[in-house]
Amino acid sequence: MTSTAVTTVFVTGGAGFIGSAVVRELLRRDNIRVINLDKLTYAGNVDSLREVGGSPHHHFVQADITDSEHLNQLFEEFQPDIVMHLAAESHVDRSIDGPSEFIQTNIIGTYHLLEAARSYWNNLKQQQPERSFRFHHISTDEVYGDLEGPEDLFTETTPYAPSSPYSASKASSDHLVRAWGRTYGLPVVITNCSNNYGPYHFPEKLIPLMILNALAGKPLPVYGDGKQVRDWLYVEDHARALIKVAMEGVNGETYNIGGHNEKQNIEVVQTLCSLLEELAPAKPNGITHYTDLITYVQDRPGHDLRYAIDASKIERELGWTPQETFxxxxxxxxxWYLENEDWWRRVQDGSYQGERLGAAEVV
Known part of the structure; x- marks a missing residue:
């Protein structure tokens, strides 16, 4: 991306689930400096960055992407070559209960970040015309709504039809990024991904929620009949794909990233129960089988039935394919959850939040 020896990458939301995976993956590579920006809301967890805590190439900054003055200062101080924008409110149920934060962070925050990037890039063109710059916006397949036919797939040209306040806010931010690319010439790329899962996943999400509820002998709540279909993508595969796009993608292009793993929600829960039977056979509360804990609950409003990603473009043009099967x-x-009880216990009891203000010291 640049003529200098070291590439500086801004990662917004770098203490979150996907963001921290991107940070960890970037710092496994040579000649990368990561400037990690995170507001440290409830979903930001510095415990997820312990692996890179001693790296001299990782600089953590507690920052709010709606604070334009601070953003301008950070761009001036650190002079990034790439911005990877992952900071977002992302939980659908929370967006239904309280959409305001989603509008503020996902739309207004993205606007302020785009404006800071545009100002920085305009100055960069004048002062260092040989330097390249890229703004990579990370989004979701939920902006497309849901699919009707069992063989249909989301492509990069699928019309947007968001169903929830969360997906509507992400669709809005996607449109802003494309507009800043077309109107102002800002070098941008966008990725839309399927459902992620893996280590360090916040326990409100389906897979970690089911694992931890099962280990505690609590009900495993499944919305409706559990036949909603999602394409599942291992988070470390996603991180590798995002870095591939950030480094090698074509400006102005969109790339869909999927795991080729379409599963009904009930299939996911049943598979988790089978794995726990094998890996954690000592069950709590005298239950006989983990599947005995499955409970069907009322479906949530506007629940999309099926998502499925066509990831052929990124495979064809950039050579990325997922390394993990479902x-x-x-x-x-x-x-990972069985071996890292200290991490999720601290999330459950809230003690991880006590280190927010000292985040710069621990990373």
Missing amino acids: ESGLRKTVQ
Whole structure:
């Protein structure tokens, strides 16, 4: 991306689930400096960055992407070559209960970040015309709504039809990024991904929620009949794909990233139960089988029936394919939660939040 020896990458939301995976993957590579920006809301967890805590190439900044003055200062100070924008409110149920934060962070925050990037890039063109710059916006397949036919797939040209306040806010941010690319010439790329899973996943999400509820002998709540279909993508595969796009993607292009793992929600829960039977056979509360804990609950409003990604473009043009199958990735995920009880216990009891203000010291 640049003529300098070291590439500086801004990662917004870098203490979140996907963001921290991107940070960890970037820092496994040579000649990369990561400037990690995170507001540290409830979903930001510095415990997820312990692996890179001693790296001299990782600089953590507690920052709010709606604070334009601070953003301008950070661009001026660190002079990034690439911005990877992952900071977002992302939980559908929370967006239904309280959409305001989603509008503020996902739309207004993206606007302020785009404006800071545009100002920085305009100055960069004048002062260092040989330097390249890229703004990579990370989005979701939920902006497309849901699919009707069992063989249909989301492509990069599928019309947007968001169903929830969350997906509507992400669709809005996608449109802003494309507009800033077309109107102002800002070098942008966009990726839309399917459902992620893996280590360090916040326990409100389906897979970690089911794992931890099962280990505690609590009900495993499944919306409706559980036949909603999602394409599942292992988070470390996603991180590798995002870095591939950030480094090698074509400006102005969109790339869909999927795991080729379409599963009904009930299939996911049943597979988790089978893995737990094998990996954690000592069950709590005298239950006989983990599947005995499955409970069907009222479906949520506007629940999309099926998502499925056509990831052929990124495979064809950039040579990326997922390394994990659903079976291998899910096994790794269950094993990680069994081996990292200290991490999820601190999330459950809220003690991880106590280190927010000292985040710069621990990373």
